[in-house]
Amino acid sequence: MDLIDIAKVQPLIERFTGKDVYIHLETTNGAYASHFNEKTFSAGAYIRNGKIRYTRGKITGEGPYRVGLKMDLGWIYAEGITHWELDARNRLLMAGHDREGKLAVALQISETPFE
């Protein structure tokens, strides 16, 4: 994956505008978070292959970045995005990795379902 360059990622987000797309969105602090530190409040959320359509999409911030997708009746957003990749199947993979490289958040957009 590459570090976010808004000039490269913004047009890729726009490429999917107005299409039926599949979304992978997750955030987590890991299953061991409260095992290693009892003060941690463990929380996470995960949706894979949510089928949506967005009318506008934007990446913003000074890094880590925020990505918001506006739908007819609502919103999707992710905060903490640091890396991106357009994979061989033209899926836009965006991820936020913490200082140790651990995945903290992922937002991925694809025209075909994720396996």
Next chain:
Amino acid sequence: MEKHVLIIFPHPDDEAFGVSGSIAQFTGSGTPVTYMCLTLGEMGRNMGNPPFATRESLPEVRKQELLKAADVLGIKDLRMMGLRDKTIEFEDPEKLVGIFIDAINELDPSLIITFYPGYSVHPDHDACGAAVIEAVRRLPESKRPKVECVAFSHNCEEELGKPDVIRDVSKFMNKKLDTLDAHKSQTAGLMAGMKKRLQANEEELMNWIQFERFWTYPFENNDEKTGS
């Protein structure tokens, strides 16, 4: 000597931490080992630093690491079960129990190693262990293999007592380190810190590597409890 050992864990690398020395000891003495690994650790958070894997490429990375670990340990029968990381507790428990009963009937193991339900921290670990226990519980008492459980929650010794099986695997220390090393995407950071500690011959770490601890599951005390 065991006739056949069946290891059941949910994630590639679960076998590496507290069990790889035992596995090396079994295969080294000619006991066949089957490892059923339920998922490919698709939701792992370690992606390298800087990251070399993506959410979508991680399963293939971890699959290759698992194959390598099985090779290091001399496991000839590795079964990747195709479930998804972090979803085990949401699966139909009967589906899991059925899979395990089928495997037990097929392999007739003398020993099963899995996680101690309720004492293994990760929800996948607990759900995996609970389904294995339930599968064995349904066998007639005379046909039940021994079940050794791994537990590492903070309260495990307080509630379960001391582990009753302690295996000295010091002879297989290098295989254990090689197994941990095989799971690079998950263990690279850990291994870097560990090598320094090994050089210092740190007692706690050496103890962790050389002795593996298990709790034999006490079916006779729990026959009614685990049914729920």
